[in-house]
Amino acid sequence: MSEVRLAAEARTEFGKGAARRTRRAGKIPAVLYGHGSDPKHLALPALEFARVVREHGQNAVLTLEIESSTELALTKTVTTHPIKNYIEHVDLLLVQRGEKVAVEVPIVITGDAVPGTLVTQDLTTIEVSVEALHIPEQFEVSIEGAEAGTQITAADVPLPAGAELVTDGEALVLAVNVAQSATGASDEGEGGESAAESSED
Known part of the structure; x- marks a missing residue:
């Protein structure tokens, strides 16, 4: 920066x-x-x-x-x-100059998971200790082609050289789950309503 x-x-x-x-x-x-x-x-x-x-x-x-x-x-x-x-x-x-500081840096998700999945993001920032004049503007996390069941924790986020993770490494950043529409498709009868549709009545 x-x-x-x-x-x-x-x-x-x-x-x-x-x-x-x-x-x-x-x-x-x-x-x-x-x-x-x-x-x-x-x-x-x-x-x-x-x-x-x-x-x-x-x-x-x-x-x-x-x-x-x-x-x-x-x-x-x-x-x-x-x-x-x-x-x-x-x-x-x-x-x-040369001093390390603890800062919250935004996480940006790139790419698309496989069709039929839903991505839930639990953390939008993580805290890192980094040299004051080299603070990243953001961290990019790719989910391109990620399948249901994929989980990315704070420890999985790629950090630049010299940066140290302050946030708990096991903290969940995002999870890729099976989309509800995909799991509910089998519950829909012929000519009937899906569970999501009938709940609106």
């Missing part, structure tokens, strides 16, 4: 009223913490930060330009408004 530079301003006002004023000014309230340092209250440019999240995901690593200094930070938590969907607040974790 590439590093992104972003200008940030120190905030001296706090509370809900101050946060609203920050957002009205086109900025996002943020807190930078980590490595035993005192939390720094910042304001990030809203449009630029939203673009960073859109292009690099919620694990984006930022080089923050704060007045005359720079800080390397991992985007830890992005809080969005539940209805209006704008970013309300951001938590940033101070990191150092």
Whole structure:
């Protein structure tokens, strides 16, 4: 994942009223913490930060330009408004080059299982420990040609070199099952209704 530079301003006002004023000014309230340092209250440019999240995901690593200094930070938590969907607040974790961090990385399923099966995905992310400047945007898991009974656990997800699995390796990511329509076909009599259809009455 590439590093992104972003200008940030120190905030001296706090509370809900101050946060609203920050957002009205086109900025996002943020807190930078980590490595035993005192939390720094910042304001990030809203449009630029939203673009960073859109292009690099919620694990984006930022080089923050704060007045005359720079800080390397991992985007830890992005809080969005539940209805209006704008970013309300951001938590940033101070990191150092070469340091490993624990992050949740999305899992993307590719390919198609054999016909007559149903794929259920239990986990959409897994947690890994990885170098801060080499966080993958996603992990791809192929189910091309997978048959009923196939199960993929967290330990089966291919990780890049240097990444270590934090999630329990036995945690189920997905399972390929026989589709209900396939198992229920034999229960349908001539000219009768299937179990799924009759249950609608």
